[in-house]
Amino acid sequence: MTDPSSSQPRSGAQAVERALAVLRCVEATDSGAGITDLAQRAGLTVSTTHRLARTLADAGLLVQDPGTERYQLGPALVVLGRKAERRLGYRQALPLLEELAAATGESINLGIRAGNEVRVVLDVESRQPLRFNQESGSRVPMHVSAMGKCLLAAGADIDAQITGLGDLVRATHRTITDRDQLRAELELVRDRGWALNDEERNPGVRAIAAPVRLPGGGVAGAIAIQGPTVRITDDRLPELADLLAKTTGRVAVLLAAPPETT
Structure with missing residues (x-):
């Protein structure tokens, strides 16, 4: 698979949109998702998806199961959600x-x-x-x-x-x-x-x-x-x-x- 916009200059907005697409794909599955599955769902290349998933995981927005290597929503979202819920x-x-x-x-x-x-x-x-x-x-x-x-x-x-x-x-x-x-x-x-x-x-x-x-x-x-x-x-x-x-x-x-x- 190739990114439709891979030949175009990247912008901050494009990067955010891609990261959000990966997050939404993980959100849509209860059992988590692997990189290949996420790439297909988000319409991105495997390399781009892997880079975004690792960045999101480093921020705590995703977490990777070491056994299955599938990604789930991360603990940082719980903290953010509780703050938003209160505020x-x-x-x-x-x-x-x-x-x-x-x-x-x-x-x-x-x-x-x-x-x-x-x-x-x-x-x-x-x-x-x-x-x-x-x-x-x-x-x-x-x-x-x-x-x-x-x-x-x-x-x-x-x-x-x-x-x-x-x-x-x-x-x-x-x-x-x-x-x-x-x-x-x-x-x-x-x-x-x-x-x-x-x-x-x-x-x-x-x-x-x-x-x-x-x-x-x-x-x-x-x-x-x-x-x-x-x-x-x-x-x-x-x-x-x-x-x-x-x-x-x-x-x-x-x-x-x-x-x-x-």
Whole structure:
């Protein structure tokens, strides 16, 4: 394999982009990845990938298993993540999500926008035997996510938001793949203040979400309640929407507060 840009002058931005590509490839696998696999996934040469992986490992962002020689995410990311969690207000918000999980009996997520996906930054798992949970760090396409619909609807220009998504890939028979239908859905989300994912990503799973609107304007993310369709029924939606509105309001204050200095 040859780097598409190997014959072009390197820039600092290109180096960062390549390093991030390697990190994302490692993030995407639970069992770690070897250099050849990483090179194929990132679209880089083996020599470039090896150099980047060693640099990232020296910084603690990756770690290499001496037995398998596969790379995993490193301990420095744990430290950075905990600092970010505290300074961005996520740590303080977690108890409020736990309260919401206890009140509803369902799994709870706080997600933020990451390109054309929603990245889950906090999760609280339901204690019900039959449940649906989405772990922190996971990513979901915007158009098949209740949180994603909230974040799309918060944009100034809905048409531009939809165009930027590219192809609306179908996940289930209920996935919205028609742009006009998605536009109508997002306008409804704007009007009523919450979004519904009605088995659009996973059969048998429903989610209701509301945006976290910052006091000074803007949206910091969205919070979702998710569970099986047998429990998240139409008659429960008004109650769940009300609980979401109260929780998102309290979380917004925390996310807008100055970061902790201790």
